[in-house]
Amino acid sequence: MSRHAKINTLLLALVAALAVIPLVFGLGDHKEEPFTGADAEAETAITEIDPDYEPWFSPLYEPPSGEIESALFALQAALGAGVLAYYFGVRRGRRQGEARALARLTAGAGTGMDTGDSGGPVGEAPAVTAGAGSGGVAGTPADTGTGTADGGGADSRPRG
Amino acid sequence: MHIAEGFLPPAHAVAWGVASAPFVVHGARSLIRDVREHPESTLLLGASGAFTFVLSALKLPSVTGSCSHPTGTGLGAILFRPPVMAVLGTITLLFQALLLAHGGLTTLGANVFSMAVVGPWAGYGTYRLLRRYDVPLMVAVFFGAFVADLSTYCVTSVQLALAFPDPGSGFPGALGKFGSVFAVTQIPLAVSEGLLTVLVMRMLVQSSKGELTRLGVLVASAAGRRAANPAETADSAEAVTR
Numbered sequence: 528m529s530r531h532a533k534i535n536t537l538l539l540a541l542v543a544a545l546a547v548i549p550l551v552f553g554l555g556d557h558k559e560e561p562f563t564g565a566d567a568e569a570e571t572a573i574t575e576i577d578p579d580y581e582p583w584f585s586p587l588y589e590p591p592s593g594e595i596e597s598a599l600f601a602l603q604a605a606l607g608a609g610v611l612a613y614y615f616g617v618r619r620g621r622r623q624g625e626a627r628a629l630a631r632l633t634a635g636a637g638t639g640m641d642t643g644d645s646g647g648p649v650g651e652a653p654a655v656t657a658g659a660g661s662g663g664v665a666g667t668p669a670d671t672g673t674g675t676a677d678g679g680g681a682d683s684r685p686r687g
Numbered sequence: 688m689h690i691a692e693g694f695l696p697p698a699h700a701v702a703w704g705v706a707s708a709p710f711v712v713h714g715a716r717s718l719i720r721d722v723r724e725h726p727e728s729t730l731l732l733g734a735s736g737a738f739t740f741v742l743s744a745l746k747l748p749s750v751t752g753s754c755s756h757p758t759g760t761g762l763g764a765i766l767f768r769p770p771v772m773a774v775l776g777t778i779t780l781l782f783q784a785l786l787l788a789h790g791g792l793t794t795l796g797a798n799v800f801s802m803a804v805v806g807p808w809a810g811y812g813t814y815r816l817l818r819r820y821d822v823p824l825m826v827a828v829f830f831g832a833f834v835a836d837l838s839t840y841c842v843t844s845v846q847l848a849l850a851f852p853d854p855g856s857g858f859p860g861a862l863g864k865f866g867s868v869f870a871v872t873q874i875p876l877a878v879s880e881g882l883l884t885v886l887v888m889r890m891l892v893q894s895s896k897g898e899l900t901r902l903g904v905l906v907a908s909a910a911g912r913r914a915a916n917p918a919e920t921a922d923s924a925e926a927v928t929r
Contacts, residue, residue: 531893538886542879546747549875555752562748565755566688566789568868569847573694576851576861582693586788599787600744607740611887614734618894 692791704796714773735763757880761832764807776803801842810835832884836877
């Protein structure tokens with residue numbers, strides 16, 4: 528696993544830990560109904576402050592059951608995750624295609640057909656590109672952007 | 688977790704709607720301009736909106752023993768500036784108000800103001816401030832997303848406290864009450880949002896250097912940085928000249 532992948536996995540693990548800790552340590556045990564939504568708690572707080580308050584409008588559509596509601600929330604998450612995954616898939620495919628085209632060009636393009644390297648240099652794609660394509664910019668393969676940040680310019684946004 | 692349908696008195700609901708509307712209109716204009724000038728960034732715009740969609744659907748348990756969800760607006764604000772997020776955040780809130788009975792149409796103005804206006808601006812401001820003092824990119828991204836998330840729920844608490852001041856202790860008392868419900872619950876979730884935003888930004892740095900350079904998140908200085916992705920060198924060079 529590359530250093531990049533390790534750090535990403537660590538980030539995900541931290542998020543998972545933050546979500547699990549309240550459950551494991553039973554931080555909701557002091558409540559009648561543990562882990563309800565904060566919005567429901569706010570509604571309770573409102574009725575405490577102003578017992579006479581009546582919501583003057585109700586939702587046009589309300590999911591008929593908790594199951595339907597969770598299905599719709601899952602749909603929302605799936606839509607978002609799908610688009611995100613599509614984005615990163617497109618970018619990755621584009622980079623691999625470029626790397627392959629360049630590799631073919633620099634290989635002399637003598638053999639004509641590019642046989643059987645599909646799904647090939649996944650991890651190395653950027654490195655191949657840097658080495659083969661940019662002729663003269665040596666020693667960049669490692670620089671595939673592990674998030675150590677560009678050094679600097681404070682006012683970096685070029686738009687007005 | 689947004690203010691539920693019907694839970695703001697009509698006068699407040701209207702006032703927050705009026706306050707939010709100009710931001711959304713201005714945001715829609717700048718979104719259309721962005722897409723027209725840079726059609727290639729449409730995909731990344733969609734991805735930023737998608738990030739908000741995912742994170743708004745993730746109801747997570749918190750240390751207070753209740754659940755809430757992140758907002759996901761920090762990423763888009765850092766990438767495309769806050770006005771664009773006023774639109775993307777509003778779309779997310781509308782989806783939840785219409786299909787999930789989460790938030791609401793009468794409280795849409797107030798919820799847009801907290802999640803799609805104040806959150807993105809506060810997060811973006813934090814990010815820019817930290818970058819000005821040469822704080823590393825990912826640290827600035829983390830705090831930008833953290834502040835965008837947390838400030839959203841601080842505003843929600845203020846909105847509710849304004850509408851429902853405590854009969855005894857008044858506005859401050861109510862603010863403390865709603866703050867303990869919303870803002871405190873949100874702290875660990877804001878950390879999660881910061882971490883997830885850093886994760887996505889790291890993936891973007893790896894996959895979309897040219898795009899990030901054009902947006903000013905990365906600086907096209909080192910030749911090697913550009914050479915790592917020659918296809919996007921044109922973009923980067925363009926960004927330098929501008």
